[in-house]
Amino acid sequence: EENKAEGDSGTVDVMAPCRQLLTELEQHEAAWPFQMPVNGRRFPTYHKVIVQPMDLHTVKERLESDRYKTRDDFCADVRLIFSNCDLFNEDDSPVGEAGHAMHTFFEERVTQLWGD
Numbered sequence: 001e002e003n004k005a006e007g008d009s010g011t012v013d014v015m016a017p018c019r020q021l022l023t024e025l026e027q028h029e030a031a032w033p034f035q036m037p038v039n040g041r042r043f044p045t046y047h048k049v050i051v052q053p054m055d056l057h058t059v060k061e062r063l064e065s066d067r068y069k070t071r072d073d074f075c076a077d078v079r080l081i082f083s084n085c086d087l088f089n090e091d092d093s094p095v096g097e098a099g100h101a102m103h104t105f106f107e108e109r110v111t112q113l114w115g116d
């Protein structure tokens with residue numbers, strides 16, 4: 001869906017880079033723990049510790065339903081995935097290591113795309 005902003009040459013899709021970056025995150029080899037919401041039955045303490053769960057599928061649904069008005073809104077939800085991961089998982093655990101790898105990759109791409 002095109003963004004409503006009118007440039008001089010028609011609409012400008014300001015969220016296109018976010019969709020591209022989300023696809024790269026989904027395809028990353030370390031994305032496996034973050035594709036879908038954490039299952040509370042498999043991890044009964046998770047929702048006691050993590051007050052705002054987030055995952056890549058939820059980010060995709062929000063992006064596709066125009067819930068993000070700026071790229072900062074998008075980045076804040078993606079960063080929530082990694083802060084939740086840091087809080088619940090040991091650094092030297094498989095999920096913890098995957099979270100660090102994904103977070104490093106994400107911040108490097110944010111700098112390349114938006115360079116601020």
Ligand SMILES: Cc1ncccc1N[C@@H](C)c1cnc2ccsc2c1
Nearest residue numbers: 032033034038042043085088089095
């Ligand atoms: C990101 C995260 N944080 C804390 C706990 C879980 C997870 N991920 C889930 C998908 C997950 C992560 N690892 C395993 C291993 C067997 S089932 C399963 C499910």
